Amino acid sequence: MDGRTDLRGELGDIVATARCTVELEANGLAALREALDGPLGAQFERAAAGIRRVQDAGGRVMVTGMGKSGHVGRKIAATLASTGTSAYFVHPGEASHGDLGMIRPEDAVLALSWSGEAPELSDIVAYTRRFGVLLIAITSRAEGTLGAAADLPLVLPVMPEACPNGLAPTTSTTMQVAIGDALAVALLSMRGFTASDFRQFHPGGKLGSRLRKVQDLMHSGEAVPVVPDSATLSEAIMEMTRKHFGVTAVVDRDGILVGVVTDGDLRRAFARGFEDERVIDMMGRSPRVIGRDAMAEEALAKLQDWKITSLFVMEDGRPVGIIHLHDLLRAGVI
Known part of the structure; x- marks a missing residue:
């Protein structure tokens, strides 16, 4: 067997792995969609309404998370901000060293932890409980520390990770991104956010040009x-x-x-x-x-x-x- 045949076989395996990854993550999104037809949907509606009340009262959404959930949290905060919902990301480690002062009683905290047991979130969770800050959790375990403490836990279905070892956050982070996007779009729709409004937050680049009047x-x-x-x-x-x-x-x-x-x-x-x-x-x-x-x-x-x-x-x-x-x-x- 020559080297070119070996390479074709190797590339075929790589593409098969890619297809499997996409399929597993798609299955996660399908499960998430199905979950929204059940209790998650009702809880999602309460969360969107809660954020809307916070925003109408001049509050903001303070998003937090650790590790890969933190990276997803940054993306969710950016998407919320770009669609008219005032939002900021607070790193849980920095929060424990003074940044808790960024969170006001009239704000809402959106905390992400797949297991619900990230110890770095403990100070933020305690702070929200002490000062009555609305706490919304995105997690997979209602009975976890974060889920149990939250006013509104958004409990996502547990699905196999695309990682062959079942360890690297892949399917889970895809589902977190999706529920964050869904929340941003729901708030956008509730507020009647228009293309003209969108342009105010996207003045630069190709998108900003297309949205000019x-x-x-x-x-x-x-x-x-x-x-x-x-x-x-x-x-x-x-x-x-x-x-x-x-x-x-x-x-x-x-x-x-x-x-x-x-x-x-x-x-x-x-x-x-x-x-x-x-x-x-x-x-x-x-x-x-x-x-x-x-x-x-x-x-x-x-x-x-x-x-x-x-x-x-x-x-x-x-x-x-x-x-x-x-x-x-x-x-x-x-």
Whole structure:
């Protein structure tokens, strides 16, 4: 057997291990979904309502956990914060050396420990009991130290870890992440959190660009190509040449948009034999437009659907701006 055959066999074993890992973790998620149809679901609803009350009263969610549960806790805190629920991660070791002062009576503590017996959590748990801080636990054992102490234990089903030794947290941490995501999304939905709200917490990167509003990217004022409905074709050509968008809006005496002249309209006019006709007689009467409060992502979708390069931005029936495909490209929306 040559080395290449050995390598193929080795790679096949590796992929089989990967498939097994994914399957075991998927089984954990399936068990978690099933558990939410039972007592866990009712407890989850109470936990979400409790956090909502805390937040409405000006409190925060203080997430804590040790080891792999701590890493998951950091992710949950970040997801909560990015979706509008004020949340922070408190390391249990640092909490025992002064950071307990970060936790206020009006806050809620979300503590993660799969076994429920992490000794590092004992000081935080005792602190919540002493000062009446709402304690929500994510654990696998209702009878464990953490589960028994919590006001609202979220007890997750015990499923085999994907680790062949059954030791490394794999399936369990996947389930912890999932229940944390579920909690964040439930709170988001309860509060009516919108894409506009989401943008406030994600101003940077590709996602921030896609969530910018049209009014943040549009050209306005003198940059907008506009002619009156009494204008001639030659006047429209001059306006389009000055403004460089390949299009001009046509408005009535009140500034209301009534049509649009595009470079395609000009080509068709020249094909017929140029006559300096009135724009109102040759303009398109169904301009493609968008509102100034629309998301840049929506503008991109419209441009792609309609196979055009620019949109007039409207307010009260008047063109107050224009946005071009190149504006979206420069902003990183595309």
